[in-house]
């Protein structure tokens with residue numbers, strides 16, 4: 001469909017979640033953002049750049065272009081890494097624009113069968129319900145530990161059914177025996193109490209990275225924090241927002257607001273960059289909600305990424321030594337959405353024995369991006385491949401990062417290439433150094 005130059009302009013974006021015109025028309029098409037955009041760098045195509053995507057949003061908004069599959073496709077290929085926001089001298093809030101745009105096209109997207117099934121099941125039926133998610137991850141662990149996974153892989157059955165399905169199965173993370181549960185527990189501070197904080201447990205992270213969640217509470221306690229883990233908390237809603245399902249995201253946000261604001265803490269600490277970024281923007285997400293707008297703003301103001309929190313506290317540098325060469329991959333939702341780049345590096349460089357090495361193009365997305373690994377598999381793997389070339393260049397023993405999606409993606413990248421490189425959370429390494437100190 002083309003536009004209607006007759007005068008009457010059918011605005012194809014509509015409703016309270018439509019991209020705001022003041023945000024859209026901030027873009028002056030200067031192109032400074034192009035070299036920061038991973039999908040532009042991969043394709044060299046204007047339509048796969050921030051400027052091109054914004055132009056399409058404007059064209060649709062003005063009725064010059066219809067919401068065709070081809071147009072939607074360019075927005076779908078955006079990882080929502082928000083690197084363009086950092087590069088933009090005009091302050092275009094691209095994250096808000098693409099979130100609002102995806103909400104407009106949510107029901108019109110044409111995903112492949114497998115990504116649609118996986119994404120619908122995980123986003124709508126599992127993530128909002130921690131007990132169901134726990135059962136699903138438990139079943140996955142049984143599949144992995146019972147020998148069934150080995151048998152399925154050996155049989156080649158999945159590959160015969162679908163190469164994509166087999167490849168997705170191969171990228172499943174190994175589920176550990178230790179999980180982390182939000183039960184309303186209070187973890188006491190070690191020594192003098194310096195702060196009382198609440199911890200976001202999250203949805204996937206406590207099940208897939210349970211040991212690391214325990215490490216996070218140990219690091220907080222070691223630095224004098226009493227840690228409250230509210231039982232009523234739920235998934236932050238970041239993944240639902242990513243695909244434009246803002247209604248579910250808002251419902252989850254309201255439940256978290258009720259769970260956290262009553263916990264009597266001075267800060268809400270979040271160890272996953274994507275969740276921290278989402279919670280810091282609850283104020284915007286619930287701006288039209290008369291009952292929750294003010295509370296959402298308050299929760300956002302209390303939310304702290306764990307690296308920024310520890311450095312501001314300030315944390316105590318460990319005296320235990322780790323003999324690793326460590327590179328750091330910026331998680332987009334930490335570096336671009338929250339603009340936090342130095343604190344994770346400060347934490348790593350405080351560890352005696354760590355040889356810190358900068359990863360070339362550390363701020364370029366690894367291809368994880370919310371549900372991107374499921375819905376845009378090919379592109380996600382192209383970006384991962386470029387990232388792993390850079391990782392190999394560092395000759396690091398360990399690559400540290402700050403987000404579960406990035407960690408899993410990098411782990412898969414290393415496994416595919418047979419690289420003996422450990423992928424770890426920054427705070428997990430700090431915990432290891434504190435434990436080495438305790439043994440001294």
Ligand code: SF4
Nearest residue numbers: 027028030031033088
């Ligand atoms: S988003 Fe910003 S940097 Fe990119 S073209 Fe528009 S104004 Fe320029």
Ligand code: SF4
Nearest residue numbers: 037078079081082084
């Ligand atoms: S969010 Fe990332 S992938 Fe999307 S347009 Fe901006 S830089 Fe490109």
